[in-house]
Amino acid sequence: MPLDNIGYLFQAFLVINLEDFDFPLSDDRIAKYPAKNRDESKLMVVQRKSGKITISPHFRNIADWLYPSDHIFYNETRVSKRRVYLETKNQDRIHETIFIESRDSQYWNCLVRNSKKLKLGDILFSPVQKLEFIVFEKREKDIVLKSNITILEEFFDQEGNIPIPPYLKRKSEPIDDIRYQSIFSEGKAANSIAAPTASLHMSYELRKNLIEKGIQFHPLHLEIGFGTFQPIYDEDIIKKKLHKEKIFISPDTAIAHSLASENKERRIALGTTTLRSLEAMYRTSLDIRSGWEGETDIFLTPDDTIDTIDGLITNFHLPKSSLLLLVSAFAGSELIMESYKLAIENDFTFFSYGDAMLIVD
Structure with missing residues (x-):
């Protein structure tokens, strides 16, 4: 130092x-x-x-x-309902993802659980519409995901969950x-x-x-x-x-x-x-x-x-x-x-x- x-x-x-x-x-x-x-x-x-x-x-x-x-x-x-449970193609693995911020509504800085299992070019899918998200960049604290369409708030309303704090140690519920x-x-x-x-x-x-x-x-x-x-x-x-x-x-x-x-x-x-x-x-x-x-x-x-x-x-x-x-x-x-x-x-x-x-x- x-x-x-x-x-x-x-x-x-x-x-x-x-x-x-x-x-x-x-x-x-x-x-x-x-x-x-x-x-x-x-x-x-x-x-x-x-x-x-x-x-x-x-x-x-x-x-x-x-x-x-x-x-x-x-x-x-x-x-915003920014917590989305993205899936692998065969649905054999789910990656809990927090969409932090976007660069241009297609590239998103995200926090992804079990991100070590992902490599550049891997594709994840949204649970409802099956929209694709490509692992574009892996960084020290987050991952950049690239979507094949523009992601707007309507996407999170349909696909996402309220990102309640991690210390609650539970998934979000209707309440x-x-x-x-x-x-x-x-x-x-x-x-x-x-x-x-x-x-x-x-x-x-x-x-x-x-x-x-x-x-x-x-x-x-x-x-x-x-x-x-x-x-x-x-x-x-x-x-x-x-x-x-x-x-x-x-x-x-x-x-x-x-x-x-x-x-x-x-x-x-x-x-x-x-x-x-x-x-x-x-x-x-x-x-x-x-x-x-x-x-x-x-x-x-x-x-x-x-x-x-x-x-x-x-x-x-x-x-x-x-x-x-x-x-x-x-x-x-x-x-x-x-x-x-x-x-x-x-x-x-x-x-x-x-x-x-x-x-x-």
């Missing part, structure tokens, strides 16, 4: 040690299925200034902690088609590989009640990639960069955020993808009120200062994950790790279908 990299590594470890964000979690603490109703998950409220932690039996009680003047910013993205989508994604184009999971707690009734209370909702759009499930390494901390994700923030949402800031009204981010989007806009845009569209690889860690929000609604995340570091950047590492310990002691469930946390001052 070059000497300058060693210096950066030493500097990074002075600030962040991933081991500080590790915690034991038994398998039964991972929610394999969603709560019966969206707003019936448990809620933990963490107050940054006082350090007080309050446990509430249901997420819908979040209304008690929100003010009529609050603004909730949310990610409206919809999950996931509904509950692994947020209510905000209805009618939107499907272009994400994972859900903005904090939004999964929001029910139509709860949203209606919050709006009647005076709370305003503002959409933005971040396409969530499969990188959200990938582990992070010391090198990521050094570079302060993660996987790239596409973001669109309309002028209306940008203006609403700017006005809320000027009027000292609380800006609540519904989910970490929303926080990442707002931070990306403010760190790169020269004219905030015009909105913003672009890509970000921003990696927010506890040594960062976050000024774009006054509150965060989020789930309980994986140990040593980028999302846990991001939440710690907003609330402080010690307080977050204390709250996670308390969550485990009080039988909270974790990850995508698990319980929720509200962080406010």
